[in-house]
Amino acid sequence: LSSADLNPGSPDMALVSAIRAGDQGAMAALYDRYSPVVYSVALRVLGDTGAAEDVQQDVFMQLWRNPGAFDSSRGNLGAWLAVITRNRAIDTLRKRRPQDDIEDVVLSVVPDMAADADRSRIAAKVRDLLTAMPAIQRAALEMAYYEGLTHTEIASKTGEPLGTIKTRIRAGLIALRKALEG
Amino acid sequence: MSAHEQFADDLALHALGALEGEDRAALEKHLATCIEQLRGDMALMAISTTGPKPPQRSRQRLLDAIAKEPRAISGGQPARRGFNWWAAFGWAMTVAMFLVVVQLRRENTFLKDSVNTLAQMMGQQTVELANARRVVDSLTDCHSRRLENAATTAGQGLLPAQQDQSGLRRQQPRSPATRQDL
Numbered sequence: 240l241s242s243a244d245l246n247p248g249s250p251d252m253a254l255v256s257a258i259r260a261g262d263q264g265a266m267a268a269l270y271d272r273y274s275p276v277v278y279s280v281a282l283r284v285l286g287d288t289g290a291a292e293d294v295q296q297d298v299f300m301q302l303w304r305n306p307g308a309f310d311s312s313r314g315n316l317g318a319w320l321a322v323i324t325r326n327r328a329i330d331t332l333r334k335r336r337p338q339d340d341i342e343d344v345v346l347s348v349v350p351d352m353a354a355d356a357d358r359s360r361i362a363a364k365v366r367d368l369l370t371a372m373p374a375i376q377r378a379a380l381e382m383a384y385y386e387g388l389t390h391t392e393i394a395s396k397t398g399e400p401l402g403t404i405k406t407r408i409r410a411g412l413i414a415l416r417k418a419l420e421g
Numbered sequence: 422m423s424a425h426e427q428f429a430d431d432l433a434l435h436a437l438g439a440l441e442g443e444d445r446a447a448l449e450k451h452l453a454t455c456i457e458q459l460r461g462d463m464a465l466m467a468i469s470t471t472g473p474k475p476p477q478r479s480r481q482r483l484l485d486a487i488a489k490e491p492r493a494i495s496g497g498q499p500a501r502r503g504f505n506w507w508a509a510f511g512w513a514m515t516v517a518m519f520l521v522v523v524q525l526r527r528e529n530t531f532l533k534d535s536v537n538t539l540a541q542m543m544g545q546q547t548v549e550l551a552n553a554r555r556v557v558d559s560l561t562d563c564h565s566r567r568l569e570n571a572a573t574t575a576g577q578g579l580l581p582a583q584q585d586q587s588g589l590r591r592q593q594p595r596s597p598a599t600r601q602d603l
Contacts (some may be wrong), residue, residue, distance in 0.1 A: 261492045263484065270483055278479070281470030292479045296486065303487050314521055321467035322460060346460035358468060365469035415462050 250354075251316040258306045260398045266303055272355070273317055274299075277324045284328035284385050294328050301341050306343045317358055322346055329387035361419075372411060379407040428452075 254272075257265030263274050277298055281291035298320060302309065309319055323341050330337050376398075382388045382396065390408065392402045429450045434440040440448060 263478075263487050263491075267480070267484055268486055270480055274475050275472075276468055276470070278475035279470040280467050282472050283470045288476075292475065292482075295475060295479060296483055299483050300490075304439070304490065304492070315464075318461065318464035318468060321470075322464045323466050345459075346457055346464050361465060362469040362471075365465050366471070369466070369469070380466070384466055393453055412459060412462055415466070416458075419462070419465065 255306055255309060255316065258303065266299070270299060273320050276321050277315060280321050280324045281328045284325060284387075285332055290331060291328070294324060294331055297327055298324050305341070318346060319344060321376075325384065332387060338373075364418065365415070368415060372414060376407045376411045379404055380411040383408055 250272075253268045254265050258269065274295065277295050278291055281294040281298075282288060284295065285291050302320070309316060320393070321347070322344055326339060326344070327337065340364045369380075372380075379393055379397075382393045388396065390401060390404045397404070428448050428451055431440055431444055435448055569599060
């Protein structure tokens with residue numbers, strides 16, 4: 240966790256605290272800050288603007304109804320929202336009930352992304368890394384993450400051995416981690 | 422990810438249920454941390470997603486929705502799904518009341534049996550008292566003069582005796598020349 244995430248004075252924590260107090264203006268500010276990420280993830284998974292809007296609405300309403308589901312010890316707010324959005328979008332894509340509660344989404348993000356500039360910088364770095372990755376490795380990662388496919392389904396879809404898919408996904412994650420740590 | 426390698430052997434033992442003590446605790450802690458970090462890495466992948474901004478109407482849609490759902494909760498302690506003490510208290514009271522009812526029914530049955538037993542004893546004692554009174558009445562009757570055991574006197578040529586309900590014979594008053602006066 241970054242020190243900024245744990246700092247009660249950080250912009251994210253100030254917004255969440257205000258939302259906990261029922262401040263609708265704070266909710267609007269939080270929307271302005273994170274809706275591009277939330278909407279992009281939902282649209283990337285679903286490929287449909289209407290469905291993406293619905294998922295975005297659902298994610299922000301969950302935060303409004305239960306702001307206590309997020310606290311600073313559970314990771315960066317932007318990353319947390321992105322993961323929740325991805326999970327909800329996958330649930331929608333698969334036409335199934337939500338598989339996990341937002342309170343159960345626990346993640347650890349090493350880079351400091353409290354400021355918008357930091358978040359943009361990290362996002363650009365990840366994009367560069369994915370672009371530089373072998374296409375088949377990136378495809379395996381994206382199928383798992385944006386399409387919600389299991390490794391068995393990916394193997395079936397690509398016609399490649401299961402072990403190969405596992406290795407590619409693992410190698411992709413290791414590369415991602417090394418690049419972020421470096 | 423590199424730290425994960427040192428747990429490879431322990432992972433197999435854990436799967437077999439053959440890992441215990443500190444080794445098991447260390448592995449489970451590592452797994453939880455590792456999963457959180459991997460989720461964090463994948464969250465960065467989500468944050469790196471690019472796409473169009475959400476339409477302006479979705480912002481108004483969200484603001485309208487939260488205006489219709491003003492939250493009563495303020496102050497903002499993190500909400501946690503946890504043990505519902507009120508529900509547990511209700512169930513505990515229900516069980517306690519059920520046990521009390523069962524105990525009262527047992528005591529009620531026991532008391533009814535006791536009352537029946539006492540009633541029977543009283544009936545017997547009433548009969549015995551009535552018999553005793555008849556004996557006493559016979560003994561204290563002012564018209565009685567002589568009392569003999571009918572079994573011993575009836576066949577000895579003495580005065581004819583009358584047998585009453587007490588099983589004793591009461592001899593009729595006789596002339597002054599009787600053998601023994603009472």
